[in-house]
Amino acid sequence: MTYLTMKNLNLTIAVLTGLTLAFGAVASSGDDDGFVLVEQGAYKAPPAKAPPRLLRQWKVPANMPVRQVLEAWAKPEGWQVYWPRADETTELVTEVEVSFSAFDFEEAVTKFANGLPPEERVAVTFNRSNSPKLLHVSGSTRRQTVINDGSAENR
Incomplete structure (x- = not known):
């Protein structure tokens, strides 16, 4: 045939x-x-191609605490934010509205964290092996760690 x-x-x-x-x-x-x-064989359609990644707009409203911005982004993406602070009376708040493009939550958070002023810079750790996935935000540093299935990778 x-x-x-x-x-x-x-x-x-x-x-x-x-x-x-x-x-x-x-x-x-x-x-x-x-x-x-x-x-001499059956026709097999080629495997379906992955859908193209869509570039999305991520907005940071003016006068909104950064913690709330990250929590608002995290929830619909299946992430939870953990941000322990030594001083509960101080909150990092955006002064102006900002909008930028990123393909996914991790890229958006990384761009946002790297765009903070040096004196306000935070470290972000993406723990994908947690359920729900966990974004850990901590003190001022430029280091970013990704934890996937128990192995850590610094970026």
Whole structure:
């Protein structure tokens, strides 16, 4: 049996000695080079490509505590924020509204933390092995640690 697939029509025709036996829809690989010929076997559509990553806008409202900004970003992404502070009376608050682009929560937090003034810089640790995933924010430093399945990786 011979399978003949015309990719741009997403149609497969099985041919046996010139007779059309069956029709079936198949997934196109995205190549528009015409036909694919598969002999002595079943045609398997190429694996689906991962959807493209979307660049998202992340907003930091004016006069909002940074802790609340991170918590607002974390919740819909399945993360929890842990930010212990020595002084509960002091809160880091944004003065102006800021908006920037990032592909995901981790990239957004990293960009935001790196954009803080040097005297207010914080360390962020992404612990993906926790359930829920945990963002740990701590004192002023430029180090970022990612914990994935128990192994730590500094960035």
